[in-house]
Amino acid sequence: AQSVSQHNHHVILSEAASLELGCNYSYGGTVNLFWYVQYPGQHLQLLLKYFSGDPLVKGIKGFEAEFIKSKFSFNLRKPSVQWSDTAEYFCAVNPGAGSYQLTFGKGTKLSVIP
């Protein structure tokens, strides 16, 4: 069974700082990779996803993620965070090949200080 590890439980940054949230997965086959965001009091929303092709994926709100197959990683980045990026971020995978079931990491809470 696949698993997803998110290394940081809580990250605190000042506005304009750069962000990188780590995500590693364990699964030997082809995977689809996702980052979801949950703003306070709101439901999960898709930030970006990787199915195939260019391993550098650009998502909404200036976020991007890079799939490094050799490292089983899919780290999320943003060059300059804003206070409005304060949220919880979840990395998720599914094994593709017609499976739509997601396995989530434990999430990383991001707090951005104005």
Next chain:
Amino acid sequence: GAVVSQHPSRVICKSGTSVKIECRSLDFQATTMFWYRQFPKQSLMLMATSNEGSKATYEQGVEKDKFLINHASLTLSTLTVTSAHPEDSSFYICSARSIREGSDEQYFGPGTRLTVT
């Protein structure tokens, strides 16, 4: 984007009673919906996959007789927690799979907080 609603958003029930949670896709049809459970400071754990018109597929360790899932229409799936116990207290989240305009994506509901006393 597509919208998924859940009802109720919060429910408190007594031990031994049953609780039904609804998940609706408001502006699209969903042949597949998913039910997750989230404990505090933990990730979402997939409980079951709900397919319209057929039996749900449960993940290992999830009691299908305790967590009854019905997906009677293309826009509604329900999760009934039967004979609830305090350890069933949790945050239950559903998602619905939307296939349209070349995109295949899951949309999540806002979740239901269940407290069993």
